[in-house]
Every structure is written in structure tokens, then in C-alpha cells.
Amino acid sequence: MYWRGSIGIMKPRNNEIEVTIFGPGYGECIVVHIGSGKWAIIDSCLDDDGREPASISYLRKLDVSIDSDVISFSASHWHDDHVKGLAKTISACKAAKLSFGSALQSKEFVAFLYAHEIQPVQVLDRGGTELLQCLKNLNESGRQPKLLSEDTLIFDYGQGELSHGLRVELRALSPSGKQFADFIQRIGDFSIKSKGLPKGRISEPSRNHLSVAMLLTIGNQGVLFGADLEQVSDSQKGWNAVVMNRRGRQPLSHVFKIPHHGSYNAYNKEVWKQMVDKHPWAIVTPWRKGGNTLPQDSDVTRIKSHTNNCYITSTKYLPTKKRYDRETIKQIKATKSNFCPSIFSCGRVTMRWVAGTTPPKVTLADGAKAL
Amino acid sequence: MSTVTHSSVLKDQQNRVQHSSGNKQKSDDYVLRMAACNIRNALQSRGFSGQMPADMSGSTQHLPDKCKQGSSNVARIDSKEIVPPNGDLVLMRAKAKLERTLTPTSEWEGYVESVSEDEFSVRLVNVRSQSGLPVDQATFHKDDVSEFDQELLREGAIIRWVIGRERLSTGQVRNVSELHFRRLPSHSKKDYKRAYEKACNVLEGINWDNEAEE
Numbered sequence: 001m002y003w004r005g006s007i008g009i010m011k012p013r014n015n016e017i018e019v020t021i022f023g024p025g026y027g028e029c030i031v032v033h034i035g036s037g038k039w040a041i042i043d044s045c046l047d048d049d050g051r052e053p054a055s056i057s058y059l060r061k062l063d064v065s066i067d068s069d070v071i072s073f074s075a076s077h078w079h080d081d082h083v084k085g086l087a088k089t090i091s092a093c094k095a096a097k098l099s100f101g102s103a104l105q106s107k108e109f110v111a112f113l114y115a116h117e118i119q120p121v122q123v124l125d126r127g128g129t130e131l132l133q134c135l136k137n138l139n140e141s142g143r144q145p146k147l148l149s150e151d152t153l154i155f156d157y158g159q160g161e162l163s164h165g166l167r168v169e170l171r172a173l174s175p176s177g178k179q180f181a182d183f184i185q186r187i188g189d190f191s192i193k194s195k196g197l198p199k200g201r202i203s204e205p206s207r208n209h210l211s212v213a214m215l216l217t218i219g220n221q222g223v224l225f226g227a228d229l230e231q232v233s234d235s236q237k238g239w240n241a242v243v244m245n246r247r248g249r250q251p252l253s254h255v256f257k258i259p260h261h262g263s264y265n266a267y268n269k270e271v272w273k274q275m276v277d278k279h280p281w282a283i284v285t286p287w288r289k290g291g292n293t294l295p296q297d298s299d300v301t302r303i304k305s306h307t308n309n310c311y312i313t314s315t316k317y318l319p320t321k322k323r324y325d326r327e328t329i330k331q332i333k334a335t336k337s338n339f340c341p342s343i344f345s346c347g348r349v350t351m352r353w354v355a356g357t358t359p360p361k362v363t364l365a366d367g368a369k370a371l
Numbered sequence: 372m373s374t375v376t377h378s379s380v381l382k383d384q385q386n387r388v389q390h391s392s393g394n395k396q397k398s399d400d401y402v403l404r405m406a407a408c409n410i411r412n413a414l415q416s417r418g419f420s421g422q423m424p425a426d427m428s429g430s431t432q433h434l435p436d437k438c439k440q441g442s443s444n445v446a447r448i449d450s451k452e453i454v455p456p457n458g459d460l461v462l463m464r465a466k467a468k469l470e471r472t473l474t475p476t477s478e479w480e481g482y483v484e485s486v487s488e489d490e491f492s493v494r495l496v497n498v499r500s501q502s503g504l505p506v507d508q509a510t511f512h513k514d515d516v517s518e519f520d521q522e523l524l525r526e527g528a529i530i531r532w533v534i535g536r537e538r539l540s541t542g543q544v545r546n547v548s549e550l551h552f553r554r555l556p557s558h559s560k561k562d563y564k565r566a567y568e569k570a571c572n573v574l575e576g577i578n579w580d581n582e583a584e585e
Contacts, residue, residue: 026504050502084504097580105579110570115563119555123503124480124496124529132573139576146580199555200527201482290485290492291510318506323497328477331534335509335548342494342508 009363011037011062014163017218018352019255019360022054023285023313025344027084029055030225030257032170032216035162035355039064040072040155040170041093042214042225044085044130048318048346048366053085056092058348067094072155072170074099074148075134076212076227079202080125087133098138098145099154099172101210102180105147108188110135112202115190119199127202148172148212149180150245164355166219173213174229176241183210213242213259219356222251224276226259230266239268246275254358255351256280261287262295262303272306281360282310283349284371288317288342300371309359314347316367473547475535481505483528489513493530511550523552 011033012018018033027045034040039059047057059066070093077083078101090098103109113128138145146154149172156169175183211230216223232238239259254277260266262284282303287294295303295312303310318341320329332339347367351360364370481495482505490512494505509532516524531551538544 026506046502046504050500050504050506105574107567107570107574110574111563111567114566114569115558118562118566119529123498123500124482124505125503127527135573135577139573142578144578144580198523198528198557200525200529202527288508290487290508320507323506324477328534331476331546331548334546335534337509337511337548339507339509341506343504343506 011064012352015355016352017355018350019223020058020348020350021257021283021285021313022346022348024346025286025288025314026342027082028285029053031055031058034157034168034218035164037069038162039070041070041089042074043076044083044089045346046084053089054346056089066092070096072097072099074154074212074214075101076214078103078131078210080127080130082228083130086130087137090134090137097155098143099148100145101212102147102149103183103210104135106184106187108184112187112190116199116202124201150174150176150241154214166355169217171215173215173242173246175210175212176236178236179210179238179241215253217251220251221356222253223255224253225257226266228260228266230260231268239271243268243270243274252277254280255360256282258282258284258303261285262299264299267302279307279309281351281362282307283313284310285313286315286344291338291340304371310371311349311362311364312369312371313349314344314367315369316345316347317341318343318345470540471537473533473535473537475533477534479507479532481530481532483524483526483530484508486524486526491524495532515550520552523554529553529555
């Protein structure tokens with residue numbers, strides 16, 4: 001059976017798998033169809049109008065019943081930069097099983113977020129606003145979320161439970177125990193080290209170290225979601241820990257969401273050698289910081305040395321001309337402050353295939369393109 | 372032609388600069404009184420004389436002794452102008468402060484994202500934005516930050532950036548760009564204690580799913 005949603009594309013069939021990645025550069029979001037009309041969402045970002053989560057907007061256009069057909073929502077990050085629209089997404093996905101990084105159970109960590117929340121800024125988020133709103137919603141709704149760390153099973157469906165007949169599971173691959181302990185130690189020191197320091201927005205330099213990479217298994221195929229997990233020298237942290245933990249384990253992934261915008265500090269050669277197929281279908285999301293853009297040219301070269309099937313979710317910036325009048329733009333230019341848009345338009349890359357087969361059919365929209 | 376001026380915001384709550392701005396006003400008045408004293412001495416040396424109005428007698432208490440002697444010869448002064456005693460010559464007109472009005476064209480709130488050797492980058496959200504999403508960014512030179520604000524320059528610092536038209540009382544109009552570092556209250560033990568209590572309250576009501584897995 002086919003459904004044509006209001007954006008003119010069809011819903012996936014019951015036996016098809018779909019992975020759609022949105023990456024406007026201020027957060028990213030993944031929407032997955034696992035079969036039989038069931039959907040899972042990972043992370044959150046806002047649509048171009050800045051009002052609705054991109055995942056909700058997309059599913060609505062496909063005429064998906066968001067309150068019943070989304071069976072899982074997982075957050076791989078905790079910082080506002082990566083989870084805009086999180087609270088709204090969770091509220092909309094009423095039937096979804098919720099999963100968050102294990103730091104969320106730590107009182108010190110949540111206190112750290114609250115300590116930054118109380119300040120007289122006007123419109124700017126504080127860095128932990130979205131997650132605190134989410135916690136408040138969880139408290140009020142009585143929903144029972146799961147905590148994610150290395151090897152946590154997020155959800156699974158046994159053989160024969162879904163239309164395609166294959167076993168499906170989503171599993172967290174990080175953070176490792178040592179990574180988690182180090183992060184909590186650092187946060188716990190905050191109450192001592194921050195005394196006397198003026199308040200500001202949370203700028204925790206190790207915030208990516210708690211990032212939750214995930215592996216979706218469909219039969220003997222895998223989809224590796226790299227989140228923003230980085231590569232560090234410690235063998236018990238970051239990608240080193242993941243590779244060591246997954247050594248010899250199947251399946252290899254034929255679709256790979258490249259971690260941390262393809263940057264060098266998230267690159268681990270062994271991930272490409274031991275965890276993904278040769279020439280996987282790879283997706284990267286863009287990021288802009290201080291005038292620099294990720295992935296850089298050198299990152300693209302490195303990615304393409306592993307696969308030619310690589311796509312980026314967006315290449316178009318949110319145009320300044322559409323947001324400011326001519327006089328304002330003229331005055332901005334005169335300040336010589338290198339003013340520029342920091343996020344991209346909300347493009348998407350969709351990969352869809354019949355479960356158990358390859359290759360996926362790739363659809364690019366709203367600024368997405370092949371690298 | 373635009374002018375870039377950078378100064379800190381003087382009106383933040385619990386802002387110690389409010390006190391120093393009051394001191395500045397007193398300093399300005401003292402400078403004017405000193406100037407008047409010097410003018411009086413110059414006039415005297417040329418044979419001019421004048422009477423000091425009775426209501427200004429109190430103002431000499433902060434002047435150096437040389438001005439207090441023969442204080443009846445001090446020209447009348449107030450905070451806005453120095454008027455010669457006999458009107459024969461106009462020496463100068465001085466105002467305590469130059470009036471200006473700033474009409475903002477646009478205003479952003481933001482935070483410092485990174486600091487390098489010479490410059491720093493900020494992420495910005497327009498104050499009229501409904502989403503609160505910092506969709507813009509800019510880079511400024513460290514030299515553009517006043518010495519007074521340098522200590523505030525660090526990752527995460529909150530800033531306000533205003534561009535607009537400034538009109539001076541002289542009639543001059545110019546484009547300006549002002550970057551203010553917000554002097555926000557410090558983290559305190561009390562703040563952290565309150566934050567910890569809130570954290571305990573919110574987490575207490577959440578039932579985590581810690582079932583054993585296969």
C-alpha cells in the first residue's frame with residue numbers, strides 16, 4: 001500500500017527501511033522507519049521557520065500519526081545546540097519510549113543546568129533550557145524514560161514481529177563507564193570552581209564526550225549513527241572504547257551517519273575498517289563556528305577516501321537578506337565584524353531500501369547534495 | 372561612516388559600575404570648579420574682579436585652598452556653564468555631559484563562542500526573534516573591547532550588540548555599533564544550593580526505566 005503525503009512523496013512501504021537525516025547546522029535530527037509503519041526519532045532540530053521540530057513537520061507531511069506511530073525517541077546530546085525542539089517533540093510523540101544520556105539522572109548535572117538557567121538574559125537560551133523543560137515534562141507526565149550508556153538496548157522487535165520478518169534493534173554504543181565518570185567529576189567540581197565567576201551561557205568544552213552513538217540493526221544489516229562522539233587518546237573513551245567493545249561483533253553498517261560534522265577530531269580509522277562496510281552510504285551534517293565551516297575540504301577528502309557514496313544534508317545558509325532590511329545590512333557591513341549566518345537551511349537526506357536488500361534509494365531535498 | 376565604540380552596560384542589576392558612574396559625575400563637577408578657579412586667577416592677574424553669589428558658597432568646600440582664599444572673586448559657576456562676573460567677555464560655555472540619543476536599527480543578544488589570540492567570535496540571536504535561535508554570528512577584535520571589559524571576555528560570556536544611529540546634541544548624526552558585555556551576577560554558593568534543590572525536586576518525580584536487559 002502506498003500513501004502520498006502532502007509533500008508529494010510516499011510513505012515507505014511496510015517492508016521498507018527509511019533513514020532520513022535533517023541537518024541545518026544547529027542541531028540535527030534523524031527519523032527512521034523500521035517497518036510496519038513504526039517510526040523512531042533521534043535528536044531534534046527546528047524547521048526553517050524556527051517553530052516546529054523538523055521531525056514532526058516531516059512526519060506530519062507524510063500523514064503519519066505522530067502520537068501513536070512513533071515508538072521511540074532518543075536524545076544523543078544534552079546541549080541546547082543539538083536538541084532544539086526536544087520538549088515539543090517528546091510532547092507530540094505520546095506513545096514513544098524515551099531514552100536519554102545517563103548523565104540526566106545525576107543531581108549534580110541537573111543542578112549544573114539549573115545554575116545556568118537563572119540569569120537575566122532576554123531571548124538567548126542558556127544551554128540547558130531545552131533539557132530542563134524536558135525533565136519538567138517527564139516529571140509532570142509520569143513517563144518512564146530509559147538511561148543510555150554503552151550497550152544499552154533502546155528497543156527491539158523479534159523475528160516476524162514486523163512486516164519484513166527481520167529482527168530490529170536500536171542500541172546505544174556510548175558513553176563508556178570511564179567517560180561518564182569523568183564527566184560527572186568535572187560537573188561536580190563546578191560548584192567549587194565557578195564561585196565568583198560571572199554567569200554566562202553553558203560552554204562546557206567536553207559536552208560531546210557524553211554523546212550517544214547508536215547502532216540500528218535490521219537482520220544482518222546495520223546503520224551506524226555517530227552522533228557527535230569524538231576521538232580521544234584514551235582507549236577507554238570516545239571511539240576507541242566503542243571499537244574495542246564492538247570488536248568481532250556483527251553486523252557491519254552499510255549506512256553511516258558520520259560523527260561531528262566530519263571533523264578530524266571525530267575520525268577513527270578503525271571505525272571505517274571494523275564497523276562499516278566497504279563504501280558505505282555516508283551522510284554528514286554541516287556546522288559553522290567562528291566563520292569556519294565543517295566539514296572542511298580536508299574532511300571531505302578524507303571521507304571520500306573511504307566511500308564515494310557520501311551526502312551532506314545542507315549547503316545553503318539561511319540568507320541574511322531575507323531577515324534584515326537593506327539599511328541594517330549596510331550598517332552591519334560597515335562594522336567589519338564578519339557577520340554571517342551561523343546555520344544552514346533545514347535540508348534532508350533520505351535513504352530508503354527494502355529490508356534485507358541494498359543499495360538504498362537516496363533522495364536529497366532543500367539544499368542537500370552529494371559530496 | 373560608522374564608528375565603533377565599545378563600552379560595558381552600566382545598568383545591570385547589582386552592578387558596581389553604578390557607583391563609579393556617580394563618582395564620575397562628582398569628578399566632572401570638580402574639574403569644572405578647578406577650571407573656574409584657574410580662570411579667576413587668570414582674571415585677577417589681569418585686574419578683573421567679581422562677586423561670588425551667596426548660594427554658591429558651599430561649592431568651595433571641595434576646592435583646593437588657593438581657590439578658597441579670596442573666594443568672593445570666583446566667577447559664578449554651575450554644572451552647565453561658567454559666566455564671567457561682569458559679562459565683558461565670554462570665556463567658555465561648558466556642559467557637564469554631551470547629550471546623545473541612540474536609535475537602534477537592530478539589536479542582538481549573544482554569547483562568546485570562542486576566543487583566539489586576537490579576536491573572538493560570538494553567536495547572536497536577534498532580540499525580536501521568536502525562536503530564540505542564535506542564527507547569526509560575528510567576529511570582533513579583542514582591541515575593540517575596553518580595558519574595563521577585558522576581564523569579562525571568555526567563552527560563554529553574554530553580550531549585547533546594538534547598531535543604530537546616534538544623534539548628538541550638536542546635530543551630528545552617525546552610525547554606531549556598541550558591544551556591551553553583560554556584568555551578570557556571579558555564581559554563588561546560595562545559587563548552587565538552590566539549583567541543587569530544584570534538581571532534586573525534578574528528579575524525584577521521574578521514574579527511570581532501569582529494567583535488566585537480555
